[in-house]
Amino acid sequence: DVKVTQSSRYLVKRTGEKVFLECVQDMDHENMFWYRQDPGLGLRLIYFSYDVKMKEKGDIPEGYSVSREKKERFSLILESASTNQTSMYLCAASGGDRVFEQYFGPGTRLTVT
Amino acid sequence: DAKTTQPPSMDCAEGRAANLPCNHSTISGNEYVYWYRQIHSQGPQYIIHGLKNNETNEMASLIITEDRKSSTLILPHATLRDTAVYYCIVQGAGSYQLTFGKGTKLSVIP
Numbered sequence: 572d573v574k575v576t577q578s579s580r581y582l583v584k585r586t587g588e589k590v591f592l593e594c595v596q597d598m599d600h601e602n603m604f605w606y607r608q609d610p611g612l613g614l615r616l617i618y619f620s621y622d623v624k625m626k627e628k629g630d631i632p633e634g635y636s637v638s639r640e641k642k643e644r645f646s647l648i649l650e651s652a653s654t655n656q657t658s659m660y661l662c663a664a665s666g667g668d669r670v671f672e673q674y675f676g677p678g679t680r681l682t683v684t
Numbered sequence: 685d686a687k688t689t690q691p692p693s694m695d696c697a698e699g700r701a702a703n704l705p706c707n708h709s710t711i712s713g714n715e716y717v718y719w720y721r722q723i724h725s726q727g728p729q730y731i732i733h734g735l736k737n738n739e740t741n742e743m744a745s746l747i748i749t750e751d752r753k754s755s756t757l758i759l760p761h762a763t764l765r766d767t768a769v770y771y772c773i774v775q776g777a778g779s780y781q782l783t784f785g786k787g788t789k790l791s792v793i794p
Contacts, residue, residue: 575727602780614728616781629781661727671718671775671782675727 574598575664575676583682590649592679594662602670603645604663605629605637608678614661620645652683687711687774693789696766702759704788706772709753715776717748719757720784721768728771728784731757762792 578593596603604619606629616629618637626637634656638646645664649656659680663673689707696702708717718733732739732746734755739746745758759766771787 604780613786614782614784619780621780627780663727670780671716671773672730672733673728673782674730678725678727 575662575674577660577662577676577679579679580677581680581682583684584649584652585684586653588649588652588683590652590681590683592647592649592660592662592681594645594647594664594676595643596645596664596674597643598664598666598674599642600664600666600674601642602665602667602673603639604665604673605635605645605647606661606663607631607658608661609658617647652681654683657681657683687783688772688785690770690772690785690788692786693791695791695793696759696762698764698792698794699761702762702766702790702792704757704759704770704772704790705754706756707754708772708774711752711774712776715774717746717755718773718775718782719744719746720771720773720782721766721790722771722787723765723768731770762790764792764794766790767792 575596605617606614608614620626620639636648659678661678662676665673719731720728722728734746748755769787771784
């Protein structure tokens with residue numbers, strides 16, 4: 572099974588801080604994704620990457636950036652955290668053309684105060 | 685517009701088969717049906733997917749009607765650990781995004 576790990580389960584940051592969320596997968600999968608999940612809004616795609624150094628915007632990229640320097644690692648960066656970025660952040664990975672067979676990490680619950 | 689319709693909640697007795705229905709009457713010929721579940725406080729978990737044939741894996745079976753307008757996910761012997769929200773997702777090529785609806789909250793009762 573694909574294992575996707577995220578650097579923290581819970582994180583508390585202050586408004587204006589730069590925040591790094593790290594995601595690592597161990598199955599050499601090409602595609603990696605960052606979602607956020609909020610009550611009543613479901614999962615929303617922030618960014619995805621289909622190869623090293625490649626990235627595409629999802630539905631809600633504003634206020635976020637990403638980095639994929641190595642195939643196994645996909646980082647989500649909040650340049651200046653705001654309270655409306657308080658959310659559950661989920662990373663996922665999938666292989667090649669099996670785009671929608673996504674394997675998710677446990678999530679990071681980020682609180683911005 | 686929602687592509688799928690699922691009942692908001694269902695109960696199932698432990699050890700019994702759980703049959704979770706999904707309507708997708710507007711599905712097009714090249715769209716697949718995917719099922720995921722999300723156990724409380726965890727990330728979603730991929731279960732199974734299919735195009736038009738029935739599919740089975742170690743977790744579940746997927747039955748798709750001949751007209752492809754509906755499907756049923758079957759957990760053959762539900763356990764308490766199967767309590768989760770189950771999402772039926774219709775997905776085709778041309779997008780990388782999984783679109784999760786509201787799903788069905790399945791409660792497995794001892």
